[in-house]
Structure formats: structure tokens, C-alpha cells
Amino acid sequence: MSPNQTIVACATTILLALTPCVSFADPGNGKGHGQQQHGNSGGKHDPGTRHGGPSVDRGYVLGILDGHRGYWRSNPALPPGIQKNLARGKPLPPGIAKKLDGRLLGQLPRYQGYEWMQAGVDLILVAVATGLVYEVLEGAFD
Numbered sequence: 001m002s003p004n005q006t007i008v009a010c011a012t013t014i015l016l017a018l019t020p021c022v023s024f025a026d027p028g029n030g031k032g033h034g035q036q037q038h039g040n041s042g043g044k045h046d047p048g049t050r051h052g053g054p055s056v057d058r059g060y061v062l063g064i065l066d067g068h069r070g071y072w073r074s075n076p077a078l079p080p081g082i083q084k085n086l087a088r089g090k091p092l093p094p095g096i097a098k099k100l101d102g103r104l105l106g107q108l109p110r111y112q113g114y115e116w117m118q119a120g121v122d123l124i125l126v127a128v129a130t131g132l133v134y135e136v137l138e139g140a141f142d
Contacts, residue, residue, distance in 0.1 A: 071104035078120035
């Protein structure tokens with residue numbers, strides 16, 4: 001066997017030996033696979049994941065909003081044309097979403113790489129890096 005063939009054979013063997021180890025890596029920084037950081041829940045509420053992102057428990061989030069009504073106010077509903085464009089997987093239309101009061105943000109579940117915003121009477125979860133709407137909780141601020 002030539003020296004080049006030996007090097008290729010060794011490299012291939014090492015790569016094949018390490019491939020299963022990579023699949024067991026913990027992408028959650030020690031928190032377990034797929035678990036997201038969740039705000040002020042004491043670890044009792046595990047959001048899990050959905051298609052690589054957080055799974056939002058609508059009832060849980062609406063309960064937080066209801067319990068902290070002093071931290072937000074209802075706005076008029078969005079016009080129907082804009083409302084139609086406010087959908088999961090679409091880019092956030094410019095200028096329609098507002099940041100939430102910091103006190104309310106401290107109560108809502110936190111998902112790394114996402115932020116909560118208000119658009120009309122809807123609560124939306126937006127991917128920070130892409131600006132795509134990840135979740136729409138319609139009528140949350142009614």
C-alpha cells in the first residue's frame with residue numbers, strides 16, 4: 001500500500017469512527033436535545049420543539065397575558081390585507097409590530113433566537129435572525 005493510500009485509509013477510518021459521536025452531540029448547551037430556555041416557569045413547562053423551533057403552548061401564554069393585563073393595552077385590529085400577510089413562515093410586514101413592555105416580556109416564555117412582539121390584537125413570535133413570523137396567537141390582546 002502506498003503512503004497516500006495509507007493516509008486516505010486512516011482518515012476514512014477516523015471519520016467513520018467519529019460520525020456516530022457527532023449525532024449524539026447536545027445542541028442545547030447541556031439542557032438536553034430540543035429543550036429551549038423558558039422564562040419564569042420554574043422548569044415545570046417544557047416547550048419542546050416543532051420543526052426545529054419552539055413549540056408554543058397557546059393556553060399557557062394566554063394565561064400569562066390574562067394575569068398581567070396591567071403590562072399591555074389592546075390596539076386596534078390590523079387591516080384585513082395586512083392581517084392576511086401576518087402568517088407563520090412569512091416575513092414580518094415592516095412597521096406593524098411593536099415591542100412589548102419589558103415587565104411582560106419577563107413573564108413570557110423565552111426561546112433563544114426568537115422574540116415576542118405585538119401586532120394589532122395579535123401576539124407574534126418572530127425569528128430574530130430572519131424576521132420570519134414563527135407563531136401567531138390571534139386575538140391575544142383582545
